[in-house]
Amino acid sequence: MPADTIPTPQSFHQYEWWPRLVSWLAKILCTAAAALALAMLFLILGYMLWKGISGLHWSFFTHLPLQEPMGMRNCIVGTLILAGIAGLIGVPIGMLCGIYLAEYAPKGWTTQGIRLTLDVLAGTPTILFGVVVYQIMVVRPQNYNGWVGHLSLGSHRVQSWMGITNGYSGWAGGLALALIMVPIIARATEEMLRMVPLAHREASAGLGASKAETLWRVVIPAAKAGIITGIMLAIARVAGETAPLFFTAFGNDAMVYNPNRQMPSLTEQIYNYSQSDDPHWRAQAWTASLVLVSMVLVFSAGVRIATRKRRIRGW
Amino acid sequence: MSNPITRDSLAPASNPCHRIFRIVLDRLTIGLSISGVALMFGILLLIFAVLLNGAWMAIAHIGWHFFTTSTWNPVPGMDRYGVLSFAYGTAVTTFIALLLAVPLSIGCAVFITRIAPQWLAGPVSFLVELLAAIPSVVYGLWGAFVMSPWLQTHIEMWMWKALRNVELIPLGYYPGHRREYFPANLVHGGPSGSDYLAGGLILTIMILPIITAITRDVLQQFPEELEQGAYGLGATWWQTTRLALTYCRVGIFGAAVLGMARAIGETMAVVMVIGNTDRVSSSLFAGGQTMAGVFVNEFLEAAHPIYLSAMMYVALTLLISALLTNIAARILLNRITPA
Numbered sequence: 001m002p003a004d005t006i007p008t009p010q011s012f013h014q015y016e017w018w019p020r021l022v023s024w025l026a027k028i029l030c031t032a033a034a035a036l037a038l039a040m041l042f043l044i045l046g047y048m049l050w051k052g053i054s055g056l057h058w059s060f061f062t063h064l065p066l067q068e069p070m071g072m073r074n075c076i077v078g079t080l081i082l083a084g085i086a087g088l089i090g091v092p093i094g095m096l097c098g099i100y101l102a103e104y105a106p107k108g109w110t111t112q113g114i115r116l117t118l119d120v121l122a123g124t125p126t127i128l129f130g131v132v133v134y135q136i137m138v139v140r141p142q143n144y145n146g147w148v149g150h151l152s153l154g155s156h157r158v159q160s161w162m163g164i165t166n167g168y169s170g171w172a173g174g175l176a177l178a179l180i181m182v183p184i185i186a187r188a189t190e191e192m193l194r195m196v197p198l199a200h201r202e203a204s205a206g207l208g209a210s211k212a213e214t215l216w217r218v219v220i221p222a223a224k225a226g227i228i229t230g231i232m233l234a235i236a237r238v239a240g241e242t243a244p245l246f247f248t249a250f251g252n253d254a255m256v257y258n259p260n261r262q263m264p265s266l267t268e269q270i271y272n273y274s275q276s277d278d279p280h281w282r283a284q285a286w287t288a289s290l291v292l293v294s295m296v297l298v299f300s301a302g303v304r305i306a307t308r309k310r311r312i313r314g315w
Numbered sequence: 316m317s318n319p320i321t322r323d324s325l326a327p328a329s330n331p332c333h334r335i336f337r338i339v340l341d342r343l344t345i346g347l348s349i350s351g352v353a354l355m356f357g358i359l360l361l362i363f364a365v366l367l368n369g370a371w372m373a374i375a376h377i378g379w380h381f382f383t384t385s386t387w388n389p390v391p392g393m394d395r396y397g398v399l400s401f402a403y404g405t406a407v408t409t410f411i412a413l414l415l416a417v418p419l420s421i422g423c424a425v426f427i428t429r430i431a432p433q434w435l436a437g438p439v440s441f442l443v444e445l446l447a448a449i450p451s452v453v454y455g456l457w458g459a460f461v462m463s464p465w466l467q468t469h470i471e472m473w474m475w476k477a478l479r480n481v482e483l484i485p486l487g488y489y490p491g492h493r494r495e496y497f498p499a500n501l502v503h504g505g506p507s508g509s510d511y512l513a514g515g516l517i518l519t520i521m522i523l524p525i526i527t528a529i530t531r532d533v534l535q536q537f538p539e540e541l542e543q544g545a546y547g548l549g550a551t552w553w554q555t556t557r558l559a560l561t562y563c564r565v566g567i568f569g570a571a572v573l574g575m576a577r578a579i580g581e582t583m584a585v586v587m588v589i590g591n592t593d594r595v596s597s598s599l600f601a602g603g604q605t606m607a608g609v610f611v612n613e614f615l616e617a618a619h620p621i622y623l624s625a626m627m628y629v630a631l632t633l634l635i636s637a638l639l640t641n642i643a644a645r646i647l648l649n650r651i652t653p654a
Contacts, residue, residue: 023553033422096351123641125580132365210337211346240450243582267452275506289453
């Protein structure tokens with residue numbers, strides 16, 4: 001056979017029409033799947049924008065739900081306060097877990113056990129955090145007396161000492177959200193600390209710093225941007241949570257700054273309004289969704305774009 | 316990461332104040348971080364303790380019958396509690412979601428890693444991940460007011476016309492009562508819009524980004540040599556992609572199981588579209604409840620102790636099913652990416 005008739009790789013499979021047709025169809029199908037996913041995103045966001053933008057006046061940010069025209073100032077403030085309380089409780093616990101996991105935990109079953117526990121916490125349905133916090137902090141223990149009753153945060157003694165009038169409180173809502181944050185922040189912190197190169201630690205040790213000094217003065221400042229990204233993403237995530245707030249923060253139509261009282265939140269108000277037949281309330285639900293999604297998306301998308309190089313995996 | 320820095324390797328601090336500060340800082344750091352881990356373990360223990368404590372009465376009174384009873388009747392005096400109808404709702408919606416989301420996600424991931432040019436892959440990947448950032452109550456709102464009516468008048472109407480005479484289990488056409496009594500028919504009852512199908516569809520959109528993200532990461536680990544080898548042997552694009560999917564099957568399976576865990580625990584979006592009735596029906600067009608959704612509907616109304624205790628029993632069931640799924644997913648995913 002002369003050399004010039006040896007088939008090139010291009011012409012090699014050209015006479016097989018069936019595999020090429022299947023290949024072409026598969027490409028079309030995969031592209032269609034991606035297009036469908038993007039279409040869902042734009043359908044949801046676009047419809048929400050269309051329905052929500054008509055209710056977007058200044059009164060939405062300055063009025064209360066029972067005023068005329070209706071507004072959701074208290075819900076926006078409530079969401080921010082709840083997310084703030086969650087951050088205050090959840091960030092230190094999560095960061096300390098991450099620090100221990102990355103810096104101190106012996107390899108082997110200790111690391112594996114802590115990781116498994118974090119995964120288990122991250123996989124717990126969020127509504128169960130609401131149920132648990134309701135049991136320990138909101139409802140007054142009636143079944144058990146004596147010191148067990150006094151230990152519970154829901155006992156009359158503790159609640160009157162804290163100044164919680166109703167069982168539901170901003171503290172309870174914030175605690176439920178904080179429990180959701182802990183595993184997210186712990187994994188983010190661990191991942192970021194592990195990304196700091198060993199050379200930094202060695203240089204620090206070479207200058208005579210101890211392990212903790214290296215950690216606080218070299219490793220954590222180097223990983224700071226990533227850790228803050230993780231914290232921001234976790235806060236954006238819990239700001240969109242609804243289910244755990246039903247039994248803990250409970251909602252409120254008045255303007256509340258005091259976390260000892262039951263707190264409103266955007267998510268819960270969206271659900272409440274969506275259950276009504278009043279078109280004005282439903283319109284308010286769409287506007288509230290628009291505001292909530294804008295807050296969450298601007299927050300998380302901005303953070304992601306700002307730190308695209310060192311991305312934190314959501315899972 | 317093995318850290319070579321120990322206290323023994325240190326140059327001694329010359330300043331005694333500095334030495335004390337350093338020792339205190341070291342001990343404080345390790346003590347605080349251990350107490351953080353202890354708190355985290357405490358949270359997990361607390362969850363189990365509170366749920367077990369709350370469910371104890373129901374466990375003692377109902378026992379295993381809880382898992383074989385589909386009746387949920389909280390009326391005092393004639394009350395019966397069984398998790399089966401809620402577990403069925405969770406299972407059906409999760410199954411529908413996986414059935415649709417897994418092929419879609421694989422398609423998305425293949426598009427991102429193997430079809431799209433470089434400039435397109437990044438934005439598409441980012442936008443699909445953005446789906447995960449939308450709060451679930453917004454999915455619920457959209458599902459209830461946009462998807463459900465459209466589903467009812469279009470998709471379900473077509474399905475009903477096509478499937479209303481198709482029996483899943485051919486019981487024989489006894490006149491009258493038997494078909495009414497046990498409708499082994501996927502579309503029995505006619506299009507309603509708020510049903511298992513709607514719950515499954517909204518879950519599909521919600522678990523799509525997580526399965527896509529993991530599948531994409533896994534597909535990127537497909538070795539270049541295998542790909543070049545496949546092309547060199549004359550494989551088409553699809554044959555090579557099939558090789559990649561087979562190569563990454565454990566990871567993709569893990570991604571699907573993780574998506575399943577998400578679907579089991581999802582509450583708000585499902586509760587807003589699923590119709591919230593306490594019956595079990597083989598029909599996709601019947602309303603139902605999920606284990607997570609029943610808390611939104613009934614938890615604060617559980618007035619008497621056994622009712623509340625049965626709710627906590629549901630919570631325990633939900634927790635354990637979600638945890639087992641999650642752990643299975645982590646085991647599968649750790650097998651492919653040893654950390």
